[in-house]
Amino acid sequence: DTGVSQDPRHKxxxxxxxxxxxxxxxxxxxxxxxxxxxxxxxxxFLTYFQNExxxxxxRLLSDRFSAERPKGSFSTLEIQRTEQGDSAMYLCASSRQMxxxxxxxxxGTRLLVL
Amino acid sequence: AxxxxxxxxxxxxVEKEDVTLDCVxxxxxxxxxxxxxxxxPSGELVFxxxxxxxxxxxxxxxxYSWNFQKSTSSFNFTITASQVVDSAxxxxxxxxxxxxxxxFYFGSGTKLNVKx
Numbered sequence: 001d002t003g004v005s006q007d008p009r010h011k012x013x014x015x016x017x018x019x020x021x022x023x024x025x026x027x028x029x030x031x032x033x034x035x036x037x038x039x040x041x042x043x044x045f046l047t048y049f050q051n052e053x054x055x056x057x058x059r060l061l062s063d064r065f066s067a068e069r070p071k072g073s074f075s076t077l078e079i080q081r082t083e084q085g086d087s088a089m090y091l092c093a094s095s096r097q098m099x100x101x102x103x104x105x106x107x108g109t110r111l112l113v114l
Numbered sequence: 115a116x117x118x119x120x121x122x123x124x125x126x127x128v129e130k131e132d133v134t135l136d137c138v139x140x141x142x143x144x145x146x147x148x149x150x151x152x153x154x155p156s157g158e159l160v161f162x163x164x165x166x167x168x169x170x171x172x173x174x175x176x177x178y179s180w181n182f183q184k185s186t187s188s189f190n191f192t193i194t195a196s197q198v199v200d201s202a203x204x205x206x207x208x209x210x211x212x213x214x215x216x217x218f219y220f221g222s223g224t225k226l227n228v229k230x
Contacts, residue, residue: 040123042207043159045217050215055213055214093159100164102149105159110157
């Protein structure tokens with residue numbers, strides 16, 4: 001299997017700018033997840049898609065964040081009007097739709113907001 | 115509420131030493147899954163193992179072994195004869211079924227430094 005891929009791997013932006021990240025899951029996986037990881041912490045759940053439907057959003061996902069998975073394949077995560085507090089690693093994971101599911105993670109996009 | 119605690123923030127060992135990474139979890143669910151992931155400096159979380167709550171058998175895979183004890187809500191990870199390539203941050207995670215999907219809760223990670 002080709003693993004989960006994310007693009008870009010690194011992003012530096014100025015406060016107030018919009019940024020968009022892309023995630024390509026493992027091809028036969030219909031579940032896709034976004035997580036945020038800050039320094040010294042474990043990943044925190046942001047949102048979840050089953051096929052193209054966004055079924056769950058964390059309270060961490062403010063109104064400035066939006067995620068899409070238009071055709072049930074790749075997904076995008078957009079942050080509008082970025083703030084310095086948005087600086088983090090954004091991780092994408094995918095899994096099959098199974099009772100015992102293992103989430104497989106991509107390499108992440110490291111965002112720095114100046 | 116679900117919670118995973120990895121009390122060891124950072125551990126340093128010399129190559130060939132054995133090292134155990136601790137993980138304690140909290141959940142009221144009777145069905146759950148426990149995971150260990152490795153995060154090398156490149157950033158990608160690499161899946162190592164999954165156990166379900168009904169299977170307390172310990173597992174060994176090469177130099178890696180896992181000790182699951184429901185009585186103490188622990189799922190500890192031991193690396194035998196550590197190597198420099200084992201240097202990474204290791205995360206323990208708990209997964210419970212809620213809102214029609216398996217939600218993951220991660221600990222804060224243990225950074226393992228293996229020195230030559």
